[in-house]
Amino acid sequence: MGTSQSSGGPGPGVPMVPSWVPDLPAVEPPAGDDTAPADDAAPEAPADGAPSHEPPIRPIPVAPPARFLGTRRSLGEFARTGDGRDMRRGLGHYVRTGYGGSGTATRRFGGTAGTAGALHGALSSVAAGAPAAPGSPLNPALLAGRSAQEVMDAVVEAVRPIDGTQDAEASRAAIRDALSELLTRFPDADLLSLDDDQRNFAIERFAAFDVVRRFELDVGKTIIEKAPSAAAALSRLKQVRDFVKETVAASFRKLRAAGRSLSAGRVNRVVRDALRETFVVFEGYAE
Template sequence: MGTSTAYGGPGGGTPLIPSWLGDPETGSEPDVDQNGPPAPDLVNPPTPPDKPPISKAADPQRFSGARSNFTRFAVSGGNDRASLGRAVSRYVSTSSGGARQAAQRMGASRGAGARLLGFLADANARGMREALLELNLGSMAGRPISEVFVALADHICPGAGTVDEGIAREAYIETIIDLAGEGLADLDAFTSEQMDTVFELYATHAIEARICNDIGTKVVTMPSNARVAHQVEKQLRDFIRGAVSDALIRTQESAPNMAQNHVLTFVDSVYESAFSILQSLGDAEADQ
């Protein structure tokens, strides 16, 4: 929410994992014969290829439970924590089809998170100046942290033409806004703790924006009182951040020495673990 790219939510028949949601770090081109296509065999024409399987349409009502419960939580002004728990739990289990598929739905936020974490790891290992020089941004060395991260925006989030790319960039902008409040000012001595905080902020905003866009913020009734609406947003964000923080710790324990070529795998693990924790926390809130 906040500056979320709001829309009415995906249609109920949209597959759980859209066909366009591939690996943001890789791509493949169809094989092309440089000599042109062979002459057709008119005597023995080739057998037509099998048609690609059509993705099974998902349950058209899979978002309704999460939407209705989040509306109840919002209308309560943030007091109905059980409805918040049910909304988040049902988003993961029913709307997304489980933690792993919820993580795959993060799309462009996976690649952006990997690029951000890769840069932060480089800054932690070699120093901020060297990390910036690697991206031809040496002139930003010594500048305020907000200016440095604004200059990094096109590297971290290179596209913004789709809703999915917009979510990734929006989460990055929200992260920049939060940096000052986290006491992150000295970039010349960038610590592991600061690296964790920046990535935790980004993953939190990315998951929040993904959930809100999937549920469809235009069809969720929010309080008309701005202060109460802000409180509702803050509670959702804090709920998500707690899960992301635990997921980051859990993933670091299982992979303490993250190699640069395994950053995307690490990010995927954090997202999947965060969604799994969110479902468990949601179920616990709903049972209270």
């Protein structure tokens, strides 16, 4: 659980999206449209005098007092009883009042989408045998014969170096969680030579685990403190993790059905949109 046991979560009076979180493009390509620019492509500037069709970027709201009060109340009941309805209400309040709604929550997790893109790129490059950059931890020559744990460590260092933020700590743990679950799901997988299905599974799981890690840092302490026993607390936290994973996976399936795949250059956008779908679902539980 990492630092989730000691963190009280962000307080009031601070921006709901910290300054270090990257703000992803606001424009979403239509469902099934593979002609939209890639994540790293600059949008074409409008002709002089032509109106821009991009929606204005809304100011980041400041967190109100007791932003997680409703979340903690519902999670306290969930911790005591294990009732899934209270868990879902807690997730709903977490998005709606804790982060000002699904739109702001999606922006708060802009770093998750960016890291997912970096993870996809790293796993794709090493699988394709592309030459490693000088000093890269993912040098195939250096990793040959290494254990799966050592390869995981190299992936983490290459994709999400330590930068002193809780977000980096959470994402590094989420990458390890995702790769560990990948090896459970695909026991014969080679982390240095993943196929498309294995790589996409890792990206989906990373996105889910990064949400879980942030949630635990913000409000996981309530579940730990209010559960009747340590065993119950661990069980409740696992219940939340499983539910988040299921919801994120369903969001990715919905996007795939609409023709949105985790292809190179579009991972950031697809992950961002899957997270938005997930937060819309969670926000609905606060009704």
